[in-house]
Amino acid sequence: MHTFFFMIVVLKCHVTSHLACVNCEVISLLELLYRSDFFPGLGWMLRKELWQELSPKWPAGFWDDWMREPTQRKDRVCIRPELSRTHTFGEQGVSQGQFYNQHLKFNVMNNEAVDFSKEDLSYLLKDHYDLKYLKRVAECPLLTIHQVMSGESVEAKEVRVEYLHENDFVAKARMFHVMEDFKAGVPRTAYHGIISFMCNGRRVHLAPTNWTGYNKRSL
Numbered sequence: 001m002h003t004f005f006f007m008i009v010v011l012k013c014h015v016t017s018h019l020a021c022v023n024c025e026v027i028s029l030l031e032l033l034y035r036s037d038f039f040p041g042l043g044w045m046l047r048k049e050l051w052q053e054l055s056p057k058w059p060a061g062f063w064d065d066w067m068r069e070p071t072q073r074k075d076r077v078c079i080r081p082e083l084s085r086t087h088t089f090g091e092q093g094v095s096q097g098q099f100y101n102q103h104l105k106f107n108v109m110n111n112e113a114v115d116f117s118k119e120d121l122s123y124l125l126k127d128h129y130d131l132k133y134l135k136r137v138a139e140c141p142l143l144t145i146h147q148v149m150s151g152e153s154v155e156a157k158e159v160r161v162e163y164l165h166e167n168d169f170v171a172k173a174r175m176f177h178v179m180e181d182f183k184a185g186v187p188r189t190a191y192h193g194i195i196s197f198m199c200n201g202r203r204v205h206l207a208p209t210n211w212t213g214y215n216k217r218s219l
Contacts, residue, residue, distance in 0.1 A: 029082055029083065030083055030112055030114050031114045031116070031119055032081065032082040032083075033079055033080065033081055033082070033121065033124055034079070034080050034081075034082065034133075034189070034191060034196065035077045035078075035079060035124060035126070035129050035133075035191050036077060036078045036079070036080045036189050036190065036191050037073075037075075037077055037078075037186050037190055037191055037192070037214070038068070038078065038183065038186045038187070038188050038189055038190055039064065039067045039068045039073065039078055039183075040064075040078060040080060040189075041064030041067070044078070050076075054067075054072060065183060065184075068183045068184040068186065069184050070184060073184070077126075077191070079124055080189065082196075133191070134192060134194075136158075137160055137194055137196075137205045137207055138160075140156075140158050140159050140160040140205060141153060141156045141159050141160065142159075142160050142161075142162065143156070143159045143160070143161060144161065145161055145172055145175050145176065148161060148176075148199055148200065148202075148204060149175075149199075149200070151200055156202065157201075157202045157203065158202060158203045158204075158205070159202060159203075159204055159205070160204075160205045160207055161204060161205070161206050161207070162206075162207055162208065162209045163206060163207070163208060163209065164208075164209050166182065166215065169187060169206070169208075172206060173187070173195075173206065176197070176199060176204070176206070178195065178197055178206075182215075184214075185214040185215040186214050192208075192211055193207065193208040193211050193214070194206065194207040194208070
């Protein structure tokens with residue numbers, strides 16, 4: 001199932017050299033896929049051309065963080081599903097249980113098959129995606145965290161909460177109980193600084209007030 005998902009998404013998105021990888025990780029339409037600036041590190045596949053570029057300098061360890069560095073990423077993106085196709089099952093491992101009790105053990109893994117070969121994935125191509133996704137996020141009702149958590153404006157099924165800077169992002173991510181860390185300046189799952197997730201039955205986009213690009217230093 002995972003291999004089929006990988007192959008179909010790569011085949012349908014192969015026209016762009018800016019595709020770094022396809023990921024099976026990460027909540028909650030079964031068929032919904034996102035572009036992401038963040039390299040996930042768990043359950044992924046990359047193109048042969050990218051492997052040929054990176055393999056001569058592939059590190060002996062900590063390759064996931066290495067892949068996230070601007071020198072390797074070069075503004076390329078990954079494709080990730082909203083509903084995870086992978087699941088970590090324990091605290092023991094090379095990561096020493098990092099984030100397991102806070103976040104990872106609560107992840108729900110998809111258990112229903114989706115035939116991506118029959119899905120129109122053209123919306124994932126950069127020109128289409130940037131036009132529609134970024135416009136949709138910008139047009140979402142702007143709410144505060146309190147309004148989202150208390151269920152105000154219940155008629156709005158998709159909303160936007162803004163953050164001013166990295167510290168503001170961290171504070172708001174913690175209040176939403178989503179992962180707040182950065183890798184090479186990029187929040188987990190982010191695209192143009194936006195992370196999208198489900199909260200109280202509606203989709204929330206935690207988005208920068210004014211997008212000026214990522215801070216390239218590692219945090």
